[in-house]
Amino acid sequence: MNTFFSQSVWLVPCYPLLGMGLSALWMPSITRKTGPRPAGYVNMLLTLMALVHSCLAFIERWEQPALKPSLTWLQAADLTLSIDLDISSITIGALILIAGINLLAQLYAVAYLEMDWGWARFFATMSLFEAGMCALVLCNSLFFSYVVLEILTLGTYLLIGYWFNQSLVVTGARDAFLTKRVGDLFLLMGVVALLPLAGTWNFDGLAEWAATAELDPTLATLLCLALIAGPLGKCAQFPLHLWLDEAMESPVPATVVRNSLVVGTGAWVLIKLQPIFALSDFASTFMIAIGATTALGAAMVAIAQIDIKRSLSYSVSAYMGMVFMAVGSQQDQTTLVLLLTYGVAMAILVMAIGGVVLVNISQDLTQYGGLWSRRPITGICYLVGAASLVALPPFGGFWSLAQLTTNFWKTSPILAVILITVNALTSFSIMREFGLIFGGKPKQMTVRSPEGLWALVLPMVILAGFALHSPFILAKLNFLPDWHQLNLPLAAVLIISTMVGGGTAMYLYLNEKISKPIHIFSDPVREFFAKDLYTAELYKNTVIFAVALISKIIDWLDRYFVDGVINFLGLATLFGGQSLKYNNSGQSQSYALSIVAGILLFIAALSYPLLKHWQF
Amino acid sequence: MQLEYILVLAAALFCIGIYGLVTSRNAVRVLMSIELLLNSVNLNFMGFSNFLDPSEIKGQVFTVFVLTVAAAEAAVGLAIILAIYRNRNTIDMEQFNLLKW
Numbered sequence: 234m235n236t237f238f239s240q241s242v243w244l245v246p247c248y249p250l251l252g253m254g255l256s257a258l259w260m261p262s263i264t265r266k267t268g269p270r271p272a273g274y275v276n277m278l279l280t281l282m283a284l285v286h287s288c289l290a291f292i293e294r295w296e297q298p299a300l301k302p303s304l305t306w307l308q309a310a311d312l313t314l315s316i317d318l319d320i321s322s323i324t325i326g327a328l329i330l331i332a333g334i335n336l337l338a339q340l341y342a343v344a345y346l347e348m349d350w351g352w353a354r355f356f357a358t359m360s361l362f363e364a365g366m367c368a369l370v371l372c373n374s375l376f377f378s379y380v381v382l383e384i385l386t387l388g389t390y391l392l393i394g395y396w397f398n399q400s401l402v403v404t405g406a407r408d409a410f411l412t413k414r415v416g417d418l419f420l421l422m423g424v425v426a427l428l429p430l431a432g433t434w435n436f437d438g439l440a441e442w443a444a445t446a447e448l449d450p451t452l453a454t455l456l457c458l459a460l461i462a463g464p465l466g467k468c469a470q471f472p473l474h475l476w477l478d479e480a481m482e483s484p485v486p487a488t489v490v491r492n493s494l495v496v497g498t499g500a501w502v503l504i505k506l507q508p509i510f511a512l513s514d515f516a517s518t519f520m521i522a523i524g525a526t527t528a529l530g531a532a533m534v535a536i537a538q539i540d541i542k543r544s545l546s547y548s549v550s551a552y553m554g555m556v557f558m559a560v561g562s563q564q565d566q567t568t569l570v571l572l573l574t575y576g577v578a579m580a581i582l583v584m585a586i587g588g589v590v591l592v593n594i595s596q597d598l599t600q601y602g603g604l605w606s607r608r609p610i611t612g613i614c615y616l617v618g619a620a621s622l623v624a625l626p627p628f629g630g631f632w633s634l635a636q637l638t639t640n641f642w643k644t645s646p647i648l649a650v651i652l653i654t655v656n657a658l659t660s661f662s663i664m665r666e667f668g669l670i671f672g673g674k675p676k677q678m679t680v681r682s683p684e685g686l687w688a689l690v691l692p693m694v695i696l697a698g699f700a701l702h703s704p705f706i707l708a709k710l711n712f713l714p715d716w717h718q719l720n721l722p723l724a725a726v727l728i729i730s731t732m733v734g735g736g737t738a739m740y741l742y743l744n745e746k747i748s749k750p751i752h753i754f755s756d757p758v759r760e761f762f763a764k765d766l767y768t769a770e771l772y773k774n775t776v777i778f779a780v781a782l783i784s785k786i787i788d789w790l791d792r793y794f795v796d797g798v799i800n801f802l803g804l805a806t807l808f809g810g811q812s813l814k815y816n817n818s819g820q821s822q823s824y825a826l827s828i829v830a831g832i833l834l835f836i837a838a839l840s841y842p843l844l845k846h847w848q849f
Numbered sequence: 850m851q852l853e854y855i856l857v858l859a860a861a862l863f864c865i866g867i868y869g870l871v872t873s874r875n876a877v878r879v880l881m882s883i884e885l886l887l888n889s890v891n892l893n894f895m896g897f898s899n900f901l902d903p904s905e906i907k908g909q910v911f912t913v914f915v916l917t918v919a920a921a922e923a924a925v926g927l928a929i930i931l932a933i934y935r936n937r938n939t940i941d942m943e944q945f946n947l948l949k950w
Contacts (some may be wrong), residue, residue, distance in 0.1 A: 819947060819950075822871050822872075822879070823871075825870055825871055829867055
């Protein structure tokens with residue numbers, strides 16, 4: 234068995250890193266004359282190499298045991314930091330997904346950023362992302378997973394801040410960086426606390442340790458909560474979800490990658506840490522509760538949005554909430570399938586939306602209408618993406634959602650109900666977008682709406698083809714659940730919920746007789762969801778307020794108290810000098826007096842011991 | 850007649866001299882106060898020489914030196930006062946406060 238490609242699979246993250254370095258050559262300040270386009274082409278070439286390499290390695294590793302090479306990175310005293318890799322068919326499969334979607338997103342960006350001069354910066358950051366994600370899935374060490382997650386956080390900041398002359402971009406990038414950073418810092422606490430307990434950061438070693446570990450329950454709970462907090466921020470879960478909404482200020486190709494893949498990185502780490510979460514029941518419950526809250530809340534918020542990109546971003550949060558629920562209930566395999574089908578479906582949706590936004594300028598759903606006859610490919614791709622996202626057999630999303638619902642029904646039916654509700658809400662929101670964009674009559678912004686260039690449409694169509702084949706692919710990979718394992722009535726309910734959600738949306742938004750905008754709820758309720766549960770205000774009035782207040786107090790203390798004490802010493806010395814100089818009165822007689830006084834004092838001091846014994 | 854009385858007298862004379870030295874406004878009177886100080890010192894020397902060292906009377910030799918030096922000092926002092934007087938037309942000590950802060 235030839236293992237050349239799987240043994241050199243660590244090169245896959247290196248290709249995009251090389252691309253990142255090379256694209257700097259086409260910075261406008263370096264290549265001043267010939268434009269930035271080669272940066273994109275070079276990166277696409279290297280991503281293609283990464284994809285081909287991963288595919289060849291996948292063929293080699295298929296149904297083979299995992300390779301686990303290890304390389305010492307740093308050895309200091311009794312701490313050894315080794316870069317452990319996990320080269321199995323699952324990780325290489327993830328590499329294929331990452332490289333594939335990145336390649337398509339980069340091709341998409343070639344069309345989308347046609348009128349942009351910043352290709353070098355854009356493609357360099359995209360490649361940084363790709364390299365980071367590839368490194369993350371290959372990495373078998375919690376410590377290096379954390380390192381990569383931090384690099385991805387920095388990448389998010391740079392990528393959202395791509396058009397930095399727009400003020401909303403700057404605030405969005407700031408929020409994305411800080412929110413994810415907070416989660417990462419909690420994760421770091423967990424990572425650091427884990428080493429003395431487990432003695433290793435290797436995921437296999439951690440699993441071995443967790444199998445027999447006997448921890449104090451409080452310690453285990455706190456540890457697990459810290460480990461959850463990192464992915465919590467990464468996956469845009471409540472209450473660290475606002476950044477994803479504001480991250481929609483970045484260019485659409487970046488959004489494709491972020492919404493489909495990057496938010497999954499947190500889930501990936503969660504799955505890898507699964508054995509540790511088994512130590513604490515509370516942590517699992519917490520994960521499920523967070524996931525369920527986010528799934529329900531974000532699905533409702535998505536319905537109330539009028540910005541098309543933001544509406545999709547809340548669906549992302551909702552799906553990541555379902556992933557949290559799945560991980561919290563120890564369903565790793567199903568979670569992986571869900572991440573795979575979700576990633577493909579969401580990438581299609583975002584690409585379709587990006588094509589519409591690029592041509593019609595507006596992102597406002599209320600400004601759209603009547604694109605179906607003019608943009609059939611985009612419309613069909615959108616429908617394929619929507620079908621793959623929600624539970625609609627035989628498309629991809631159905632299988633994992635059905636499996637999840639079945640499993641939840643056995644343990645806690647309430648979760649199954651939540652899952653079905655979220656599915657219905659997501660179907661409603663996705664079909665609402667469809668109805669508003671493609672249905673109805675053309676409005677001013679959409680009167681002339683040509684289909685995009687080939688590079689804009691091709692990646693979307695390829696992904697749609699992939700999504701349509703996903704049942705076969707899943708079957709080939711033995712990822713499909715058996716029919717007899719599934720709770721068929723429950724699956725039927727799931728399908729009905731999809732139908733009801735999507736059907737209601739279609740009825741409401743494709744029906745000309747119902748006047749738009751539609752008022753389903755009363756104004757305060759709609760406002761509540763449209764403003765994302767007032768999360769921005771919540772942040773502003775709690776954490777930001779407290780931190781700003783404490784900063785101001787500390788600044789004040791530093792300025793006036795700490796500085797003041799030292800300045801007071803200086804001032805006192807100055808004042809002392811200025812006032813004591815008047816002792817030099819210029820009168821020699823006063824000098825004589827002070828000499829005499831000094832001598833008298835000296836004598837008094839000398840004779841003080843004698844005076845004490847004076848006997849009168 | 851005891852040594853202590855002499856010493857106390859000399860000390861009193863010294864204190865009077867110090868008082869005069871510090872309070873006088875007339876520069877000549879300051880010199881006169883210095884003479885009082887020196888004389889009180891001489892009294893000490895003479896007293897110690899009589900009561901403690903009657904055989905070799907080194908104190909008296911010192912007294913002779915002090916007298917000599919005091920005369921010289923008074924001469925120089927008066928010359929300085931005269932020099933200042935020539936410049937500033939006064940011998941008021943309170944006018945000589947040019948070298949202050």
